Each structure stands twice: as C-alpha cells, then as structure tokens.
Amino acid sequence: MGDFAEIDEATLVARAKNRDPASFELLVRRYQRRIYTLCLRMLNGASGEAEDVTQDVFVTAWRRLPEIRCNEAFSSWLYKAATNKCLTILQRRKPTAVLDDGRELAETSIEGDPGRAAAGTEAMKALALALQQLPPPQRACWLLREVHGRSYNEIAELLETSPAAVRGRIARARAELAEVMKPWR
Known part of the structure; x- marks a missing residue:
C-alpha cells in the first residue's frame, strides 16, 4: 500500500468503509498515539484507562464507519468520541489524585544539558x-x-x-x- 503518510484521510476512510482492514489499520496507526495521549492527559495519567478508551474508540469507529458521512471528518469523530468517553469516566469517578510521572509530557524536555x-x-x-x-x-x-x-x-x-x-x-x-x-x- 506504500507509505501511509502519502494517502489522504478521505481515501483511507472510503476504503475502510468498504471493509478494507489494511486501510483501517493505517488510520489506526495514524491516529492511535494522538488519541491515546489525549485520553492519558484527560484521565490524569491513568494509562490503563487511556488504553481502554483508545481501544474502545477504534473498535467503535470500525463498527460505525458507515455512519460517518464526510470522509474527511474521521479524525474529528475520533477526537469527539475519545473526549466524550473520557468526560464520562471523569464524571463517574470519585475525586482522587492520580499522579502522572510526567513521562508523556517530558518528551519535549531539552536534551544535551542535564x-x-x-x-x-x-x-x-x-x-x-x-x-x-x-x-x-x-x-x-x-x-x-x-x-x-x-x-x-x-x-x-x-x-x-x-x-x-x-x-x-x-x-x-x-x-x-x-x-x-x-x-x-
């Protein structure tokens, strides 16, 4: 299929709607880290919950692909689904402080000068x-x-x-x- 970065989102979504698993896999590879990072940060660093929400979002996306009318809107749909799932979890959760060790955010730290x-x-x-x-x-x-x-x-x-x-x-x-x-x- 070549370099997936060269295939536009609308084309991949159209192919995935026709139940092409390779195209859907490319969509997952393109957006999985972004959605996971959003979930991780929204859920206060709870990596297990973030992984679960991310997986659930992509499973739901596969099932609901035919409902997405505009192929270019796939990433927006992913962000909306992930955000809503995280907000639902946070509303149900008792107020607790889950400490994030900062690893995800620390990726932008300055290297070379300890x-x-x-x-x-x-x-x-x-x-x-x-x-x-x-x-x-x-x-x-x-x-x-x-x-x-x-x-x-x-x-x-x-x-x-x-x-x-x-x-x-x-x-x-x-x-x-x-x-x-x-x-x-």
Missing part, C-alpha cells in the same frame, strides 16, 4: 499536576487546542457547546496554568 533537562522534566511534571486540577471540560478544551491544535469551532462542535464557551474555558485554563507555572518561567 540541568536544563531536569528542570524541564520538573516543569512538565508540574504542568501535568496542574492539568489534573482543571475541571474536565476546561482540561478537554485546553488539550484539544494547545496540544492537538484543534480550532475553537471544532472544539465547540466536539463538545457540543459554543465557540464562546470554548474560548472562556481555554482562557480560564490558561490563567490557572499560568499561575501554577510562574515558578517555572
């Missing part, structure tokens, strides 16, 4: 803990915008709210995170 890398890792841990303190809807909006690069309109559509509500949630999240991260500036 002192700066250690400080960067500590900052990433602080950011992970600060994200855990955000209300789930704010965390979802912030992650979808800042980490996954989704537009305000797309986030509003994913979370079934208005772009103004998304902007407000992101602004509050940014303010809270900026306050917590002051020592790391």
Whole structure:
C-alpha cells in the first residue's frame, strides 16, 4: 500500500468503509498515539484507562464507519468520541489524585544539558499536576487546542457547546496554568 503518510484521510476512510482492514489499520496507526495521549492527559495519567478508551474508540469507529458521512471528518469523530468517553469516566469517578510521572509530557524536555533537562522534566511534571486540577471540560478544551491544535469551532462542535464557551474555558485554563507555572518561567 506504500507509505501511509502519502494517502489522504478521505481515501483511507472510503476504503475502510468498504471493509478494507489494511486501510483501517493505517488510520489506526495514524491516529492511535494522538488519541491515546489525549485520553492519558484527560484521565490524569491513568494509562490503563487511556488504553481502554483508545481501544474502545477504534473498535467503535470500525463498527460505525458507515455512519460517518464526510470522509474527511474521521479524525474529528475520533477526537469527539475519545473526549466524550473520557468526560464520562471523569464524571463517574470519585475525586482522587492520580499522579502522572510526567513521562508523556517530558518528551519535549531539552536534551544535551542535564540541568536544563531536569528542570524541564520538573516543569512538565508540574504542568501535568496542574492539568489534573482543571475541571474536565476546561482540561478537554485546553488539550484539544494547545496540544492537538484543534480550532475553537471544532472544539465547540466536539463538545457540543459554543465557540464562546470554548474560548472562556481555554482562557480560564490558561490563567490557572499560568499561575501554577510562574515558578517555572
């Protein structure tokens, strides 16, 4: 099938709708890490739950492929399904603090200078803990915008709210995170 990066999403989705497992596998390979990372961060570092949600999202996607009307909307559908599943889990969960060791976020730390890398890792841990303190809807909006690069309109559509509500949630999240991260500036 060649390099899957060269095949556009709409073509892969169209082929997968025709029950081509190789095309669906390429879609999974393209989006699995992104969806897992979103789930991991939304679920406060609970890797087992994040893996379960990620797997469930792709199993559901395979089953519901014929319902996706616009082939280009597949990634949006994945983000929406993952976000909604995570929010449902968080609503059912008793308030607990699951500590994230920061490994996923620390991937962006500065290499080559051990002192700066250690400080960067500590900052990433602080950011992970600060994200855990955000209300789930704010965390979802912030992650979808800042980490996954989704537009305000797309986030509003994913979370079934208005772009103004998304902007407000992101602004509050940014303010809270900026306050917590002051020592790391």
